[in-house]
Each structure stands twice: as structure tokens, then as C-alpha cells.
Amino acid sequence: MPQERRSYSKSFKAQVIAECAQADTSIANVALTHNLNANLVHKWIRVHGQKNLALQTAFIPVKALPSTAAPQVLxxxxxxxxxxxxxxxxxxxxxxxxxxxxxxxxxxxx
Incomplete structure (x- = not known):
């Protein structure tokens, strides 16, 4: 009989990731306390980081200088x-x- 995959809520994943971010905290120890595989927790942290990077590279508006303030070209x-x-x-x-x-x-x- 095949085993069903467990699924975890976004809030639970966020809680585990936040616990791992604490100073002097081992990811393996956090995984053990929640009865998770450490590799799974590492994956959650990696995916979370990639999502944050995607949000950070969004469009940033930049104000252009007026054309009268063009620098002198030597x-x-x-x-x-x-x-x-x-x-x-x-x-x-x-x-x-x-x-x-x-x-x-x-x-x-x-």
C-alpha cells in the first residue's frame, strides 16, 4: 500500500523557517523538534529565499534628471x-x- 505524501500549510512552513533563522539554532534540531526531515526544511528555506529574491527584483521607479542638467562631456x-x-x-x-x-x-x- 503506497504512502500518501504529507502536506504542510504555508503558515507552518513560515514558522519553521523563522525558527531556523534564530541565532544559534540548528536546522537539524528544528527539523527534529517538528518531526521533519532536515533536507525538507533546507528545501523550504531555499524556496523561500528564491521567492524573496523574485520580489526584490521587481520594478523600481527611477527619477530622471531634467535635460538641462546634462553633465559636460569632456x-x-x-x-x-x-x-x-x-x-x-x-x-x-x-x-x-x-x-x-x-x-x-x-x-x-x-
Whole structure:
């Protein structure tokens, strides 16, 4: 004769999970006091955590800054520091001309 699976109410599961969350409390001990398998209690805790994570990743409204308060965009530059026996040589190159900077470096390093 097959055994029927036991089912537990949401409030009972929440109570067991809350007991497990107490400081200095063993999940195995809580399971034993309620005549449950510790693996089942671990599963309840894992599922509870996943549900809480799903609730936390919900939509969060964000206020946009007005378009008049747009920050100033500085032109991007490529900065290269080359060590030399007489000191460091610093090369600054506009980022929009990256291809010419690459060609310059290739010729320099030959």
C-alpha cells in the first residue's frame, strides 16, 4: 500500500523557517523538534529565499534628471606613459583618432 505524501500549510512552513533563522539554532534540531526531515526544511528555506529574491527584483521607479542638467562631456583622450632612461614620456592623443595613434605606436616600436 503506497504512502500518501504529507502536506504542510504555508503558515507552518513560515514558522519553521523563522525558527531556523534564530541565532544559534540548528536546522537539524528544528527539523527534529517538528518531526521533519532536515533536507525538507533546507528545501523550504531555499524556496523561500528564491521567492524573496523574485520580489526584490521587481520594478523600481527611477527619477530622471531634467535635460538641462546634462553633465559636460569632456573629449576622451588616449594617455600612454613610456618609461625612458631620462624620465617618463607621456603621450596624449585624441580618442577619435585612435587608428592614427595605433599606426604611430607601431612605427615607433619597430
Amino acid at each position: 573629449p576622451a583622450t588616449i594617455r600612454i606613459e613610456l618609461p625612458h632612461s631620462k624620465g617618463v614620456v607621456v603621450l596624449s592623443w585624441p580618442a577619435e583618432n585612435a587608428a592614427t595613434c595605433s599606426a604611430f605606436l607601431r612605427d615607433l616600436l619597430r
